Amino acid sequence: MQNLPEYIDWFRYSSSYINAHRKKVFVVLLPGEALEHPNFSNIVHDINLLNSLGVKLVLVHGSRPQINGALDAAKIESTYHKGLRITDADSLQIIKQIVGSLSIDVEAVFSMGLSNSPMHGADITVARGNYITARPLGVLDGVDHALTGVVRKVNAAAIEQHLLAHNIVLLSNLGYSPTGEVFNLSAEDVATEVAIALHAEKLIMFIPQTGILDGDGEMVSTLSPTSAQDVLNAVTSKQENTANGVAQALTAALKACSKNVPRSHLISFEHNGALIEELFTRDGSGTLVSKENFxxxxxxxxxxxxxxxxxxxxxxxxxxxxxxxxxxxxxxxxxxxxxxxxxxxxxxxxxxxxxxxxxxxxxxxxxxxxxxxxxxxxxxxxxxxxxxxxxxxxxxxxxxxxxxxxxxxxxxxxxxxxxxxxxxxxxxxxxxxxxxxxxxx
Ligand SMILES: CC(C)(COP(=O)(O)OP(=O)(O)OC[C@H]1O[C@@H](n2cnc3c(N)ncnc32)[C@H](O)[C@@H]1OP(=O)(O)O)[C@@H](O)C(=O)NCCC(=O)NCCS
Structure with missing residues (x-):
């Protein structure tokens, strides 16, 4: 092996992080774009590694680009209000199929036994269920958002049971009302509310870029809530399409911070090893939003x-x-x-x-x-x-x-x-x- 002494040093150095992360709850947001990216198999591998190290993991997957594609194919034009899709009954039928199929695909990649990988032999169980109670978003500015909803309650006790049993919990952007209706939620909303309800140590969100960039295009490794709000205001005012995922992740990080989730991380889904680098090195790979550092x-x-x-x-x-x-x-x-x-x-x-x-x-x-x-x-x-x-x-x-x-x-x-x-x-x-x-x- 090349650089063996360096490797040994790194391994020893990472033990303090391994101890710090063990038994902690991390909620990980996997946006729909991440599921389609060639780097996704590496992300799956790294998530499995965290599970093996005793981290309690809840994954929340999104499905925005897949839903867009399916609605386009069905010639259903979505209407939006302030960036939020208004979900009508026809769209919801398609959304249910897409989300259901994506959840099954994600479950499948975690069931592969990880042959041909260093995690070969890891035995990982993924649990899914109706842990998210939703309510309709309702009428905003006179616009009825129909079957677009928000999280009303998280069944934290049920999720915790799975985490105690060492299972990975997988959630999607769908929620259910006590009256039996299905609502289309934002995956960021689900991830944030779950992190808050479980008193998670971390909310980790994969985004399309390395992290948050400053005015000169340089990556910012840590942000206080105040500076994160400033970046969010700047991103929202530009209304750049590419920045959308970032704005949603920043909004989620700010809410999590204000509700005592100590650390929210924004890391790239394109960069191989971003998750491991963020969690096991001092400088990390992306941007950390936290009150603590300040x-x-x-x-x-x-x-x-x-x-x-x-x-x-x-x-x-x-x-x-x-x-x-x-x-x-x-x-x-x-x-x-x-x-x-x-x-x-x-x-x-x-x-x-x-x-x-x-x-x-x-x-x-x-x-x-x-x-x-x-x-x-x-x-x-x-x-x-x-x-x-x-x-x-x-x-x-x-x-x-x-x-x-x-x-x-x-x-x-x-x-x-x-x-x-x-x-x-x-x-x-x-x-x-x-x-x-x-x-x-
Ligand atoms: C006394 C003081 C320094 C403690 O700091 P703190 O950060 O609030 O305290 P900690 O979080 O470390 O400890 C909190 C515990 O101390 C207790 N505590 C706070 N003030 C106390 C006091 N005057 N007498 C006895 N216990 C006290 C709290 O009830 C709490 O007890 P708990 O564990 O049962 O909940 C702070 O309350 C303070 O600034 N007080 C006013 C200034 C002062 O009195 N200074 C001392 C001059 S000698």
Whole structure:
């Protein structure tokens, strides 16, 4: 084998990704264009590989180009409203045949035993069922969308049973109403709602291009929801035909993000190995839309003073934190850590060196909109690690209203006389703060 050392390195490196992905739910959107592409057999192979690595997979296939072709052949002209097909009863008959036949074809390729491939012998079961309840989209702007529908409910419990049994679940762009009607949905809508209902880790959508491109045609590897919205506005305003799949995928990614699906990936169905590269390499192959990347815990800089003041002033006014002037903050900024989220300082904490063995944790504050989600713990962990790296063997804290929070983090109460001498001299008896200490192992 050529480049054996490189291959071995890559294999070792990928183990952390394998562990991270195992038992996680990924919802994968396969648009109709992807099913027709010569690279589809490679995609099937890579999906099988993920299944073998313990990833729980739900596939949602689309059928737009196949439906277009069949309706054209039957000389049925579709009408559209704002890019959405209005499905009448004649069209639905054809759509049911096309979608049914595509689902069977997809099921068939997953049943091939993967002979002549490195996945030969993998035993994979694909499950299908009526897991999507739909409702009519109704009348929009005076236009009746007839049998075009939207997802009303996802039978998450039934899908989860299949995932627990290690089966791949296959869904299409058809849904069923409790009154027994069939509705034509968008595959993006199905994939998004399923990802939300299953609390999926990832929504992965195959698109015709490598990922999202910037104004210079360069691929953008990560997008915050705000920048994804900007790209979507630009794509929609151009109304380019080729960009349609991209606009729908971006809309789906934005909705998934807002409903707590942590990561949505847009990757190419034309590029062999795009799925593996996206999931098992640091830089990935396509574009990731996520809220997460836009929050960082880092050392504070002088530029953060304004944001810090905004965060801590209300807490100072309430007597929770000791007052610090702008000048003092500027002088002490080197002791601070902050969490920045999309340009806003949402949390801070400081570590003041008391003597060579001891540091004081102070001014820990989380913006009220972001409390109780582990950020306080994250900051404390960062401060303790920093203290250890600086050679300290313990940290102390003085607090009036947060004693129990620190007790739960492993601190123990100490007498004022046990504080470092420097701190004892500064102790404000009127404020009457409790003193706590934690040894750093
Ligand atoms: C105290 C504070 C830093 C905790 O940060 P956080 O990110 O909200 O906390 P975490 O998510 O890590 O932990 C949340 C847990 O702490 C508990 N908690 C929050 N404030 C608490 C307090 N004052 N006393 C005891 N427990 C508290 C929450 O109830 C929650 O408990 P749960 O696990 O049972 O749900 C944050 O609430 C804050 O900024 N408070 C105002 C400023 C302040 O008091 N600073 C301390 C100055 S010494």
């Amino acid at each position: 929050e960082v815990l880092r050392r504070a800089t002088i530029e953060d003073v304004g944001g810090l003041l905004e965060l801590i002033t209300p807490l100072e006014d309430a007597g929770v934190l000791v007052h610090r002037s702008r000048e003092l903050l500027e002088a002490e900024i080197g002791f601070f850590f902050v969490i920045e989220r999309e340009g806003m300082i949402i949390a801070c904490a400081a570590l003041y060196p008391m003597d060579e063995h001891c540091g004081e944790i102070a001014c820990i504050a989380i913006h009220k909109d972001y409390q109780d989600t582990g950020r306080g713990q994250d900051l404390l962990t960062a401060l303790e690690a920093h203290a250890k790296r600086s050679g300290m063997s313990r940290v102390i804290v003085l607090t009036t209203q947060t004693t129990h929070w620190f007790l739960e983090k492993g601190f123990t109460p100490i007498a004022i006389s046990e504080l470092p001498e420097k701190k004892q001299k500064m102790y404000n008896y009127q404020r009457n703060s409790k003193a706590l200490s934690k040894a750093l192992n």
